[in-house]
Amino acid sequence: MLDDRDRKILNLLQANASLAVSDLADRVSLSISACSRRIQRLEDDGYIAKRVVLLDRAHAGLPTTMFVIVRTARHSAGWLEQFRAAIVDIPEIVEVHRMTGTIDYILKLVLPRVEAYDEIYKALVEKVEFFDISASVSMETLKATTAVPTHYAR
Known part of the structure; x- marks a missing residue:
């Protein structure tokens, strides 16, 4: 079962998956270890399918x-x-x-x-x-x- 902190973590990671765990923890008012455990649980439970880099299509030559x-x-x-x-x-x-x-x-x-x-x-x-x-x-x-x-x- 997800709570509001889980949802906020998911929203923050969707906006920027490269955020440091320490930054995420600060933004959701958790310790770094508690935040890290939640992220791992969200991955294990399938909420986070994968983390990717989005290319700028114009720079990639595909406008x-x-x-x-x-x-x-x-x-x-x-x-x-x-x-x-x-x-x-x-x-x-x-x-x-x-x-x-x-x-x-x-x-x-x-x-x-x-x-x-x-x-x-x-x-x-x-x-x-x-x-x-x-x-x-x-x-x-x-x-x-x-x-x-x-x-x-x-």
Whole structure:
């Protein structure tokens, strides 16, 4: 069961996973050892899946975001496995979601420029049969976060 201190630790780590345990302990009014034990428990219990570094995409040469809408006429396990195999080794595809409704999948791509999408498109259609595939370029990011709300966690 999580308490308010656990949630605050999770929120602080989501904002900056490189915070020193001493800083975290100060911010949540715990001793360093008690804070360290809580962090370890949160990791052991699966609340903290992993700690990563987020790159500045412009500095990494990937300022362009595209969303690719995929519709398929096939919904078999075999097709899905073929699709997974096609997307797994394309690092520019950073997210893929299976959807409800008339859209089957949405892919989020990060690219150096719009023209780079053509290479990815060709790689996908060479490996997988689609009913329809279309792409849109993100003009502006209004909100982007990796943090999730912690008030639902039990």
